Amino acid sequence: MPGEPVLISLFVLFALSILSDKLLSRYLYMSAGLKPVDAQMYLWTRTEDNHMHRNRDRHDQLWAWMERRSGYAKEFYTMSRYCSLTNLPIKLYFVGVMVIFATRLYQYTWALGAAMLVLWAIFTLLGFRYGKYIQAETADFFDSSRYKPYRPKRESEEEEADTPEEPYEEIPYAGPFEAAEPEVAQRRRFRRGYTQKLFVVAVVLVFLVLPMLSSKFLPSSSTPETTTQPSEFPSAQPTSAGTPEAQAMYDRLDQEGFHPLNAVGQLSDTYPGIILSDGILVEEEGLHLEYLVLTQESQAKDLAQGLQHQLYELVAARDPDITEESGEGYTLYTQETEGDYGVVVRDGTNILYVYCPQYDTTWMKWFLNDLGYLSDY
Amino acid sequence: MDITLFVINTVICAIFWLLSRLCCVWIGRLSEASAGQTLRDVEAHLSQAPGEKLFPWLMDISPRPRLTALFHYLFRGLTSLPLLGMVFGVTLLFVPAWEVYARYLINTMFVLYMALFVLGLALFDPLHYRWTGKYR
Numbered sequence: 115m116p117g118e119p120v121l122i123s124l125f126v127l128f129a130l131s132i133l134s135d136k137l138l139s140r141y142l143y144m145s146a147g148l149k150p151v152d153a154q155m156y157l158w159t160r161t162e163d164n165h166m167h168r169n170r171d172r173h174d175q176l177w178a179w180m181e182r183r184s185g186y187a188k189e190f191y192t193m194s195r196y197c198s199l200t201n202l203p204i205k206l207y208f209v210g211v212m213v214i215f216a217t218r219l220y221q222y223t224w225a226l227g228a229a230m231l232v233l234w235a236i237f238t239l240l241g242f243r244y245g246k247y248i249q250a251e252t253a254d255f256f257d258s259s260r261y262k263p264y265r266p267k268r269e270s271e272e273e274e275a276d277t278p279e280e281p282y283e284e285i286p287y288a289g290p291f292e293a294a295e296p297e298v299a300q301r302r303r304f305r306r307g308y309t310q311k312l313f314v315v316a317v318v319l320v321f322l323v324l325p326m327l328s329s330k331f332l333p334s335s336s337t338p339e340t341t342t343q344p345s346e347f348p349s350a351q352p353t354s355a356g357t358p359e360a361q362a363m364y365d366r367l368d369q370e371g372f373h374p375l376n377a378v379g380q381l382s383d384t385y386p387g388i389i390l391s392d393g394i395l396v397e398e399e400g401l402h403l404e405y406l407v408l409t410q411e412s413q414a415k416d417l418a419q420g421l422q423h424q425l426y427e428l429v430a431a432r433d434p435d436i437t438e439e440s441g442e443g444y445t446l447y448t449q450e451t452e453g454d455y456g457v458v459v460r461d462g463t464n465i466l467y468v469y470c471p472q473y474d475t476t477w478m479k480w481f482l483n484d485l486g487y488l489s490d491y
Numbered sequence: 492m493d494i495t496l497f498v499i500n501t502v503i504c505a506i507f508w509l510l511s512r513l514c515c516v517w518i519g520r521l522s523e524a525s526a527g528q529t530l531r532d533v534e535a536h537l538s539q540a541p542g543e544k545l546f547p548w549l550m551d552i553s554p555r556p557r558l559t560a561l562f563h564y565l566f567r568g569l570t571s572l573p574l575l576g577m578v579f580g581v582t583l584l585f586v587p588a589w590e591v592y593a594r595y596l597i598n599t600m601f602v603l604y605m606a607l608f609v610l611g612l613a614l615f616d617p618l619h620y621r622w623t624g625k626y627r
Contacts, residue, residue, distance in 0.1 A: 300625075300626045300627075301626065303626065304616065304620070304626040304627070307616070308616045308617075311612040311613065311616065312612075312613060314609075314612055315609055315612050315613045318609050319609075
């Protein structure tokens with residue numbers, strides 16, 4: 115999992131978001147007829163009034179105050195849109211990273227980061243362009259008497275001003291741009307709030323779609339996962355086996371759509387003391403299949419007995435349905451319960467050992483029959 | 492008699508009962524909105540006629556009584572689901588094996604309320620404006 119590119123991209127985008135926020139908020143204050151120092155003072159008085167930790171509330175209050183002060187002007191909302199747009203790339207990157215992790219398309223992590231960087235640059239430039247327009251438009255305003263710097267009111271006065279009964283009727287409008295009609299002002303507030311809600315809905319939907327995406331992409335990516343398995347067991351190779359019996363079984367399993375592994379080393383480790391000339395292992399979707407080619411028949415008999423006993427111990431309490439059969443040089447043992455199916459077949463010095471979930475039972479019986487065992491299938 | 496399952500089920504359902512009000516409040520407000528009343532209108536009416544039942548009044552004045560009734564009963568039904576779960580929990584005292592059904596109900600409620608919350612975010616504002624002509 116590529117953690118490094120993600121962390122670096124997130125850090126860079128986060129730093130850039132803060133930077134553009136700082137730079138563009140200056141123009142946002144301008145559009146509301148404020149200088150940065152006024153906004154800072156307003157926030158400071160909020161801190162004194164309320165509790166320090168309610169930072170979010172203070173910024174919400176600042177926002178509502180700026181809205182009223184700008185007279186719900188169009189320019190104020192446009193500028194605020196640019197300010198939020200510069201924060202959009204980092205949010206999109208978060209969502210994109212989740213999608214990448216779900217689909218395992220890790221190779222696009224850097225590309226996504228770069229795309230978000232470009233997006234940030236475009237939004238910031240557009241924001242600056244509009245900011246310069248606001249600066250030009252409000253140049254006279256801040257020199258005129260219309261500009262009223264923020265002076266904290268006394269507590270009694272402020273309570274009256276901050277909690278008006280009808281927020282749209284009593285607007286302490288002091289902005290440089292033309293104030294909007296109450297109906298238009300309401301629509302602008304509504305649109306902003308609704309857009310935020312829709313963004314939340316979109317993010318939730320993306321996270322709902324993620325499992326579907328991962329289920330669509332994972333089967334194709336499970337193949338490399340299987341092939342990476344040999345790295346854990348150096349002796350296991352996804353190539354055809356050596357002995358003719360193992361080769362035949364390998365081809366057979368491959369034909370059935372499995373990904374058999376030549377795992378002599380791993381299986382030798384599993385059965386210490388047993389001399390294996392070949393071994394095939396399949397572990398897929400709950401199915402565990404081992405095909406062991408031994409050199410001594412006595413060892414094969416003992417091992418088959420041991421495996422049979424081991425299988426029975428697993429399900430003894432569940433009253434398994436046991437089938438035992440012997441034919442030309444082979445012995446077969448199967449056990450069927452409501453949850454799973456187990457098989458041990460010893461054919462001369464070869465052992466087939468299978469343990470699979472119940473839904474594979476029918477297929478497994480057919481497979482055994484096809485191999486020449488389990489005559490009463 | 493093992494009361495552990497019963498207690499766990501009751502506590503989970505109680506939490507869901509609070510959660511259901513939070514997630515479905517928009518359905519209750521749509522019932523008022525479909526009668527053309529905003530929250531302010533309803534509060535103003537209730538302050539003028541304290542103690543009066545809200546639903547009959549809404550039905551009287553509603554230009555879309557069917558929708559008003561639908562949203563009202565939908566809200567009632569959805570917020571009663573956890574209470575039903577609590578009642579069902581009593582059976583767990585006698586038949587512990589029915590825990591699977593209780594768990595199924597809890598899982599269903601969780602998915603349902605989360606989905607309703609998200610649906611409310613997307614649906615409430617436009618419908619409210621359509622029926623009341625006001626943004627809030």
